[in-house]
Every structure is written in C-alpha cells, then in structure tokens.
Amino acid sequence: TGALDESRLTAVQRREAAASGHVREHVYDEIAYTYLAWNNRKPQFEDSRVRRALTMLIDREAIAKSLYGGLARPANGPLPPGLWPHDPTLAPLPYDPAKAATLLDEAGWRKGRDGVRAKGAVRLAFALSYGGASDRQRQIVELAQRSFREAGVEMTLAPTEWGAFVEKVDAGEYEACSLSLNLDPNPDLRPNWHSSQVPPNGMNHAFYRNPKADALMDEVAATFDREKARRLYAELQRVIAEDQPFTFLHTVSVAWGLRDRVGNVKSSPVGLWLFWPGAAGWQPARAAKPI
Secondary structure, eight states: OOSOSEEEOOHHHHHHHHHHSSEEEEEEEOSEEEEEEEOTTSGGGSSHHHHHHHHHTSOHHHHHHHHSTTOEEEOOSSSOTTSTTOOTTSOOOOOOHHHHHHHHHHTTOEEOTTSOEEETTEESEEEEEEESOOHHHHHHHHHHHHHHHHTTOEEEEEEEOHHHHHHHHHHTOOSEEEEEEEOOSSOOOHHHHOGGGOTTSSSOTTOOOOHHHHHHHHHHHTOOOHHHHHHHHHHHHHHHHHHOSEEEEEEEEEEEEEETTEEOOOOBTTBTTSSSSGGGGOEETTOSSOO
C-alpha cells in the first residue's frame, strides 16, 4: 500500500514486492538453526549411526523449498552461515532413505512383525516433544514422522504447553524434541555441547559427550588467534556433524522489504537493527545526511 518504508516479507509478500517496482529486497542470514534433538542417554539414540540415519530420512531440501519459500537451506552443523567460523565446505548429510536403512541395519535395529525396528527388547519408538508450534514446525515434524514410519521408526508427536516444554528440555527429560537455537556473533559452543554442561549444570540437554569435542572446545576458548580458532572450529564442526547428536534441520534467511526511497541500508550477523548505526544510518535515497 506504500504506508510502510520497511517490513519483513512473507513468501507471498516477496512476490508482490518484486512486482511492485518500488520495493527492493534485502536478504540476510539469521545466526540460528532449527533442529530435532535426540536424547543421547536413551538406548534408541546411543549409536551415532541411528542419529545419522534419522537425519538422512528427512528431505530437508524439499522442506526448504516448499515451506520456507527458498529462504532456508539444510544446516550442516552447529554454526550457521552468518557466523565467522562457519565451515561452508562441510556438506550436510543427504536425503538418502536407502543409506539410512543400511545404517539402522548395521546398528542392529531390525524390523519386527509390526513393522517397527527393534534391538533386543527395545523398539525404535519414541515421542517427539514440541511447544508452541507454528504451522510450519507442525508440518515439518509431521513430514518427519511419515518418513520415519516408512523406515520402521515409530515417532509419536507430543505437543506440550510452552512453559512445561521448556522445563522438560532444560532438565533433559525428553526422548526427542523440536526447537531452534540462536547464537551469539562470537559463538561459544561449550554451554550447549561440552560434556560438563549436561543438566543441571548447563544447556547440553541432549547429553552429548565426546572427549575430542570437549578438547577442541577447551582449546578454542583459550585461543586468541582468529585463524587458529577458525581451524579448530572447522574440526569441531566435523566431529559434531559426524556424531549428529541433533538432526540439524535448517538455517534460515530473512527477507526484508525496503521502499526505494530508503537508502544506505546495511546488515550484520544480527540483522538490520542490533548494531551501530543500524537504522540510524538509513538515508532518503537522495539525501546526504541520516534520516
């Protein structure tokens, strides 16, 4: 309508803005990712082959196109593209149901008469908790549920009131859960991934433990050389991606619409606003001073 100079754009609004001829699109990466967490203490998720298989059963590329309007990509690990130590050479696990089935077989999970895989007396069945879900999140977990069922994995969906859900996650008292994580521009992965930070000490609610990952995180924390830190982070990302304690679902970009009369717009890893000068530096397209 022309009443606004700027606004975040939905998929429909992006098409309308492009057709208007008066709105340009500004896209930036959020420093966040969505994920499914597997409680690594549970017998269903102790083996990294199972966790990798679960990721390979989800068609994240198709979800990015159909539910995010192309403003998402499969996440490759715990550091999204907007962060300086992100490793773009680390390929996300592919969608490959056949390979996933092979991994589950190798890990000893075989289909029973009911079609659900089991290992001894333990069935590959669990509940996925989530709270305050958007329509998109609900559709994603339902798609995952369908793919898992075809592979012999029984996942029930457990929508939970947000406050109760957060308490459950903070205590690590879940089997699996769906969430997103926002990171700091200068990230420290220890609170979420170091073995010393499992509940109640920290936020490693998936109870991930790997001595090599711990050592890399400790070394990064003691390093002031950014290039050395970048190399350590690259190795750490590969260790965590191989272990796949989470299914790293998507990193998401934000599309912001700006009328053509607004100029000098810049973004940062925290978006358009939370840095100096941010919006204070915006100018009318032909002005010499800030608005």
